[in-house]
Amino acid sequence: MKNILSWVLVLFLTVSLLNNCLSHKVQKEISQKKSFIAKLRELYASGDTSKWPVPMLDEEAKPYFSEIGHLPEIQFPADNIYSPEKTVLGKTLFYDPRLSGSNQIACASCHDPELGWCDNRMVSFGHDRQLGTRNAMSILNSAYATSLFWDGRANSLEEQSQMPIQDQKEMSEHIDMAVGKIAKIKGYEILFERAFGDKTITKERVTKAIATFERSVKSPPSKFDRFIDGEANLFTDDEVMGLHLFRTKAQCINCHNSGYFSNNRFENIGTSLLSSEQEDLGRYLVTKKPEDVGKFRVPSLREIVRTGPWMHNGTFTSLTDIIQIYNKGNPELYKHRTTIYNGAELISHKSDMLRLLDLTDEEIMQLEVFLRTLSTKNQRISPPILPQ
Numbered sequence: 115m116k117n118i119l120s121w122v123l124v125l126f127l128t129v130s131l132l133n134n135c136l137s138h139k140v141q142k143e144i145s146q147k148k149s150f151i152a153k154l155r156e157l158y159a160s161g162d163t164s165k166w167p168v169p170m171l172d173e174e175a176k177p178y179f180s181e182i183g184h185l186p187e188i189q190f191p192a193d194n195i196y197s198p199e200k201t202v203l204g205k206t207l208f209y210d211p212r213l214s215g216s217n218q219i220a221c222a223s224c225h226d227p228e229l230g231w232c233d234n235r236m237v238s239f240g241h242d243r244q245l246g247t248r249n250a251m252s253i254l255n256s257a258y259a260t261s262l263f264w265d266g267r268a269n270s271l272e273e274q275s276q277m278p279i280q281d282q283k284e285m286s287e288h289i290d291m292a293v294g295k296i297a298k299i300k301g302y303e304i305l306f307e308r309a310f311g312d313k314t315i316t317k318e319r320v321t322k323a324i325a326t327f328e329r330s331v332k333s334p335p336s337k338f339d340r341f342i343d344g345e346a347n348l349f350t351d352d353e354v355m356g357l358h359l360f361r362t363k364a365q366c367i368n369c370h371n372s373g374y375f376s377n378n379r380f381e382n383i384g385t386s387l388l389s390s391e392q393e394d395l396g397r398y399l400v401t402k403k404p405e406d407v408g409k410f411r412v413p414s415l416r417e418i419v420r421t422g423p424w425m426h427n428g429t430f431t432s433l434t435d436i437i438q439i440y441n442k443g444n445p446e447l448y449k450h451r452t453t454i455y456n457g458a459e460l461i462s463h464k465s466d467m468l469r470l471l472d473l474t475d476e477e478i479m480q481l482e483v484f485l486r487t488l489s490t491k492n493q494r495i496s497p498p499i500l501p502q
């Protein structure tokens with residue numbers, strides 16, 4: 115009996131000792147993690163990017179890399195400089211459905227400020243409620259895009275702005291007819307005179323005014339901007355870790371970099387769905403170069419919460435799903451990697467910068483909460499009074 119009792123005592127002592135050791139170890143790990151995050155917080159919120167941990171970049175990403183940070187000042191082109199009067203005119207035209215064939219559809223129909231300056235639909239509908247094939251991009255921060263559209267087929271906002279007017283599925287109006295209609299509206303004369311010095315209404319002036327307005331639509335500082343400016347306690351521990359993962363282990367920064375969170379390049383992340391009903395050859399449609407099959411413009415991640423559903427075809431409705439796909443290295447179904455186009459075989463080559471990331475569920479959550487810090491609240495924009 116005595117023997118049994120002492121054995122029980124020994125066992126009890128061993129278990130509690132082990133337990134103590136283990137909880138000590140866990141405690142130590144937690145405190146190490148806490149001090150690691152505290153250190154990261156201090157570095158990232160220092161306001162000095164030279165103190166930030168080195169980003170994990172692939173060799174091929176390096177030539178096009180610039181550090182994430184604030185959006186720089188907006189640059190207006192020399193042949194279309196900023197003026198508040200031109201912006202007012204541009205905003206009025208942006209909201210004016212008389213630029214469309216039916217007199218019912220304005221740019222603002224698909225780029226609605228209350229819907230993140232896009233339409234939050236998978237793909238847009240336009241003239242006669244016809245569906246397009248691509249997801250409407252937000253015009254927020256489009257001043258920072260070096261080419262426009264998912265495939266970069268327009269080189270400037272001036273060039274871009276005529277395209278939806280003429281697009282049969284969007285506004286379905288000949289550009290000269292559209293401008294002719296505007297020129298007949300008496301109330302526009304004064305707006306053109308203020309913006310351009312005289313009453314003449316031309317296609318060039320219409321497109322320049324719209325482009326100037328679009329350039330002025332810029333995000334205000336986000337939670338991320340304030341955090342890196344020194345408001346160190348604004349981010350939760352998870353958001354700090356998310357920012358760090360974005361720049362390191364998850365390697366999002368290879369493509370989504372600069373203050374715009376895009377390097378403005380074209381990349382293939384395995385979304386072209388070749389040989390399916392949704393096949394989209396992307397950049398290839400513009401350049402006709404086989405290596406551009408399935409490439410799309412790297413989109414900005416600013417305001418991402420407001421601009422869903424995501425990707426060129428709007429098929430993703432969850433940011434978690436997107437991060438999970440990246441985590442798996444963007445597997446692309448074998449049968450969707452090739453297609454026959456105009457008699458030639460085209461092959462989709464996914465970027466070598468995508469690979470298994472080995473992120474834990476916690477890390478996936480942290481990346482997502484960080485992405486959310488790049489968005490700001492919807493601002494109330496009062497629509498202009500349309501001239502008669």
Ligand code: HEC
Nearest residue numbers: 220221224238239240248249250251262263264275278284
């Ligand atoms: C019927 C809906 C619809 C209308 C109307 C419309 N857009 Fe768009 N917009 C889209 C879609 C869809 C895309 C993406 C198309 C693509 O990439 O092929 C887009 C893309 C853009 C982009 C590119 C943004 C970027 O980051 O590259 C700009 C700028 C833009 N539209 C401005 C305008 C202007 C200006 C008008 C009015 C003259 C207009 N849109 C009318 C649906 C529309």
Ligand code: HEC
Nearest residue numbers: 364366368369381385410411412413424425426440465467
């Ligand atoms: C190789 C370059 C590359 C890397 C690396 C990369 N992306 Fe992307 N990302 C893209 C391209 C290109 C698209 C657009 C593809 C499309 O529309 O089909 C995109 C789209 C997105 C979108 C949807 C944006 C929208 O407006 O629809 C999100 C969100 C996103 N990426 C997040 C991430 C995250 C998070 C990481 C890191 C885990 C990451 N990306 C890594 C190139 C990249």
